[in-house]
Amino acid sequence: MSLRVRDLRSGYRQGEVLHGVDLDVDRGRALALLGRNGAGKSTLLLTLMGLVRPTGGSVRLDGRELAGARTDQIARAGVALVPQGRRIWPTVTVREHLVLANRRGGGGRAWTIDGVLDLFPGLAVRRRHVGWQLSGGEQQMLAMARSLLTGPSVILLDEPSEGLAPAAVDQVASAVRTVIDGGVAVLLVEHDLHLAFAVADSVAVLARGAVVHQVDTAAFRRDPDTAHRLLGVAT
Amino acid sequence: MGAAGAGRLARPPYRPGYAHVGWRAGTATTVAVLALASAPFFLAPYATTALTRMLIFALLAASLDLLVGITGLPSLGHAAYFGVGAYAAGWIAGHGTAAAPAPLLAAVAAGALMAVALGWVAVRSSGVFFLIITLALAEVVRQLAVSWEPVTGGSNGMYGIAATRVGGTALTNVAHLHWYVLFWFLVGLLVLWSLSASPFGATLRGIRDNEPRMRAVGYRPFRYKLAAFVAAGAVAGLAGGLLAAQQRLATPEDLGFTTSALALLAVVIGGSGTIWGPCLGAALVILVRDSFGPSLDGHGPLVLGLVFIVVVYAMPRGVAGVRWSRRRPQLRTKAG
Numbered sequence: 224m225s226l227r228v229r230d231l232r233s234g235y236r237q238g239e240v241l242h243g244v245d246l247d248v249d250r251g252r253a254l255a256l257l258g259r260n261g262a263g264k265s266t267l268l269l270t271l272m273g274l275v276r277p278t279g280g281s282v283r284l285d286g287r288e289l290a291g292a293r294t295d296q297i298a299r300a301g302v303a304l305v306p307q308g309r310r311i312w313p314t315v316t317v318r319e320h321l322v323l324a325n326r327r328g329g330g331g332r333a334w335t336i337d338g339v340l341d342l343f344p345g346l347a348v349r350r351r352h353v354g355w356q357l358s359g360g361e362q363q364m365l366a367m368a369r370s371l372l373t374g375p376s377v378i379l380l381d382e383p384s385e386g387l388a389p390a391a392v393d394q395v396a397s398a399v400r401t402v403i404d405g406g407v408a409v410l411l412v413e414h415d416l417h418l419a420f421a422v423a424d425s426v427a428v429l430a431r432g433a434v435v436h437q438v439d440t441a442a443f444r445r446d447p448d449t450a451h452r453l454l455g456v457a458t
Numbered sequence: 459m460g461a462a463g464a465g466r467l468a469r470p471p472y473r474p475g476y477a478h479v480g481w482r483a484g485t486a487t488t489v490a491v492l493a494l495a496s497a498p499f500f501l502a503p504y505a506t507t508a509l510t511r512m513l514i515f516a517l518l519a520a521s522l523d524l525l526v527g528i529t530g531l532p533s534l535g536h537a538a539y540f541g542v543g544a545y546a547a548g549w550i551a552g553h554g555t556a557a558a559p560a561p562l563l564a565a566v567a568a569g570a571l572m573a574v575a576l577g578w579v580a581v582r583s584s585g586v587f588f589l590i591i592t593l594a595l596a597e598v599v600r601q602l603a604v605s606w607e608p609v610t611g612g613s614n615g616m617y618g619i620a621a622t623r624v625g626g627t628a629l630t631n632v633a634h635l636h637w638y639v640l641f642w643f644l645v646g647l648l649v650l651w652s653l654s655a656s657p658f659g660a661t662l663r664g665i666r667d668n669e670p671r672m673r674a675v676g677y678r679p680f681r682y683k684l685a686a687f688v689a690a691g692a693v694a695g696l697a698g699g700l701l702a703a704q705q706r707l708a709t710p711e712d713l714g715f716t717t718s719a720l721a722l723l724a725v726v727i728g729g730s731g732t733i734w735g736p737c738l739g740a741a742l743v744i745l746v747r748d749s750f751g752p753s754l755d756g757h758g759p760l761v762l763g764l765v766f767i768v769v770v771y772a773m774p775r776g777v778a779g780v781r782w783s784r785r786r787p788q789l790r791t792k793a794g
Binding site for chain 1: 657660661663664666667668670671673674675676677678731
């Protein structure tokens with residue numbers, strides 16, 4: 224059991240974006256959230272993190288209701304977001320990023336600073352550099368390391384491969400798999416279908432603010448017609 | 459803290475960040491402290507007094523830098539805590555004891571308490587709103603100082619403040635006063651530097667860089683911003699207490715808009731976010747105001763305005779932001 228989302232609604236001043244989303248992600252599993260631009264994928268992740276206020280519905284993490292809670296409460300309850308564009312702190316050093324996240328880690332944490340540095344060796348040599356001095360790939364590693372150190376049971380990953388070189392994408396994929404194997408639930412928003420298929424156990428397609436299709440990854444790959452109809456791309 | 463596992467890896471070529479003191483920074487600090495400490499032996503009493511005043515104002519500017527540069531809260535009312543500190547120190551010296559460090563402790567407590575009360579309101583806003591609210595609150599404090607005449611002396615100010623006594627001797631000698639101020643200036647600066655280099659300081663920089671991200675890691679920014687506001691208020695109060703000890707006078711001018719604006723100017727000219735930069739900025743501001751100002755027939759503010767414009771154009775990150783070293787570090791300028 225882990226994340227249960229039921230009839231989740233949210234949006235911005237201009238109008239509702241999510242019109243009742245239902246999702247389940249279990250610990251040790253990964254769900255890839257696919258959909259065209261503007262389908263509401265990022266809004267869903269921001270709403271789950273409390274950065275966009277839900278207007279209705281329920282988000283339960285191991286039975287605990289999180290919809291409407293403050294962002295910092297949601298974070299301490301075990302939800303971590305690796306946002307699109309990394310959003311690391313430009314004037315804070317790599318080491319300080321890790322220390323800050325670690326200080327807020329919940330009880331029974333699975334990751335330590337040494338652990339994430341083993342997972343991302345590239346960060347160790349950069350530990351005294353501030354955020355803006357890192358390359359895109361290093362920033363992505365740091366954003367993932369930061370989220371792991373808060374001791375999450377669910378990680379929300381928004382476009383982790385965006386703007387990365389192929390080698391860096393491979394490194395991200397392998398790190399995500401390690402995280403999943405460690406018993407964390409992963410909700411992945413990703414345009415790179417190769418990465419999505421490589422790490423996700425199942426696939427959900429979001430269209431116009433609702434989940435319109437949910438199936439396991441292997442079945443999704445066997446059904447290119449549906450994929451093409453929903454996403455407009457060949458798989 | 460746990461980056462210990464990284465120790466086995468090769469040392470990176472460039473080590474930025476405030477938390478690390480290189481031998482160069484250490485040498486520069488030692489030289490500066492020795493120069494400041496020996497100044498009374500070389501300078502005329504008038505010049506020593508001017509230098510002492512620079513130190514006091516520098517401490518005020520450095521404390522403001524904790525808000526402006528580290529936390530990203532541009533305050534236009536920071537003199538309120540400075541002035542309240544001066545009044546509190548003066549009042550304790552007159553009605554309690556003038557034995558050091560009692561007046562200074564009163565000044566720190568007054569600055570901190572005032573910052574708790576006003577920060578509780580101000581810290582909920584940010585950006586221009588924060589600027590306006592701090593300005594308004596400081597103006598209320600100034601009006602109080604003017605109208606509460608039995609305690610503050612009204613618009614004439616509190617004058618004839620008893621000289622601070624150290625070990626039974628009154629601090630009236632210009633050199634002794636200078637060393638007393640220098641000692642507490644260094645203590646205040648050390649407090650500010652330690653705060654900004656600690657994980658608490660990193661939290662403040664994280665809040666300045668991206669506050670929602672700080673919440674998403676589990677922090678409540680309000681608490682940290684209020685703590686920074688109170689720490690800055692306490693150190694500003696300390697600077698105010700030193701002012702009372704030096705000029706033995708506290709006036710509504712000390713907690714007014716002009717003093718706040720000059721402190722903010724010192725931070726911008728010196729380079730915000732570095733703590734030491736604003737100290738240089740403060741020295742420049744006081745030099746222009748007190749030394750050049752009178753000879754310029756009251757046009758000191760005009761010169762300050764020109765200095766400000768030149769700095770904004772030529773050194774957008776202030777004096778501290780200029781790379782004095784010719785050996786440029788290899789940086790990747792990939793923005794976050």
